[in-house]
Amino acid sequence: MDTQSLQAFLAVANCQSFSRAAEQLHLTQPAISKRIAVLENQVNSRLFDRIGRRITLTEAGQLLLPRAQHILLAVDDSRRTLANLSGQVGGQLSLATSHHIGLHRLPPLLRRYTQHHPDVHMALRFLDSEQAYQSVLDGTLEIAIVTLAPEPHEQLEVVPVWVDRMCFVCAADHPLCHVPALTLAELCRHASVLPGAQTFTRALLRRRLERYGLELEASMATNYLETLKMMCSVGLGWSLLPESMIDHELVSLDVDTPPLYRPLGYLVHKNRTLSNAARRLIAELEQARESSAMRWVTFTKQETTP
Template sequence: MDTQSLQAFLAVADCQSFSRAADKLHLTQPAISKRIAVLEEQVGVRLFDRINRRIALTEAGHLLRPRARHILLAVDDSRRALANLSGKVGGRLSMATSHHIGLHRLPPLLRRYTQRHPEVQLGLEFLDSEQAYQGVLDGRLEIAVVTLSPEPHERLDVVPIWVDRMCFVCAADHPLHRAASLTLGELCQHASVLPGPLTFTRTLLRRRFESEGLRLTASMSTNYLETLKMMCRVGLGWSMLPESMISQDLVELDVATPPLYRPLGYLVHHDRTLSNAARCMIEALEQACDLGADYRATFTDQDITP
């Protein structure tokens, strides 16, 4: 059972298509089909049903899928461990970040990193923080630099690096601007544009409202903070944005609630052997940290008040 056949099997299973799997692995479709045929011959069972051009895993395919992923992760882990012995910093670093952090936090750090380690092939993906978490859990990503989850995860090492003070904001000509002070209940009576319901940022905000017995609903939502800023700026509703994103055409609202903070940082799988490239990236992130030692030592899954 060779690793190339397992890679082809997982690609077809993930893409549910031989042609898309071929594109993903930069191979021809006949080459993918041949590798699947070889694997099916080796294991002695059919792994895919092919019905009306649709691809579906058989029961055997479902059984093999997590085991194949585990085998490939173990092989990659062994390769990294052996490569680390040389002390060289090179190879591919699979890394993800959120759009907001990629735009506002990482550029100077990435510039210094690539200058210091030109042999590293940086495979940088822009993903929602929640998707990046899953990528690290699955082993597809070696490191993610994202908004940190309000909930801890036993299989991940999560380290805060920065913190965003989140602000309630509205357009300069919005009716809420005229209010001297507001309650969370009063905000609920007005249209809002907020991060998507499954995002970590929305979870922090929802918990704040729930702590006062309020149900938070959004008139519109998107996972991109720059888009939220635009929607808020043109008067579609109030929103919550990092303090660093407030511009002259937005106004911070005085809301009677304690400050709300969200942690940003990196995460890695604690069972994974990190490459030298990943270790150097972590070192660069640690050097960029603007949090005090006391903050990091007391980091919890609750709302954060430094």
């Protein structure tokens, strides 16, 4: 089995589409089909069922999937280990970030990085934080810079870099602006626009509400904070947003609960050999972490306060 055929197999399995797999690997669809056919001949088994436009793994395909992932991870790890011996910083760096971090935190850091390391080809993807976690776990990504999960993961090294102070906000003409001594219970009785139910940010809010025995179903939800800001600013409901996003269109509500803090940072797989390119990016992130150390002291105290 050659690595190109295995890469095509994994791409089709992940995308559930030959055409999307071809786009992902920058190949033609016939080239993808040929590689899959070669692999099926080698293993003497059909790997995909093609029913109309739907592509699903056969039993043989399901058995091959984790083994193909392991083989390609081992090959990539060997290549990185050998390349690192030269000390050169180059090649491809596969990373992902969330839209919010990519827009508001990373630009200065990435500008410095690309200036200092022009030989690195940065394969940057914008993903929800939860998706990025999974992609680091399965080896698709070398590093992710995202909102951090509330709970640690035994296979991942997770390092906080920044902290967002989260604020309850609404439009300047929203009725909540005129409610004195606003409680969380009163807030929950009004329409809200919030991150999706499975996001780490929503989990942060859910934990706080559970302290007070409260539950909340968002009136509307999206994972894009910039979209939430727009929806909130036109009066569709209150929201929970980073303090840095508050402007003249929004009002921060004084709610009877301590501030919420959201950790942001990077994660890598503990068992993966990092490329020199990834190590240099982590060095940049560590510098950013040092400059935000005081905010982390505040966050830590807040999290340990009953």
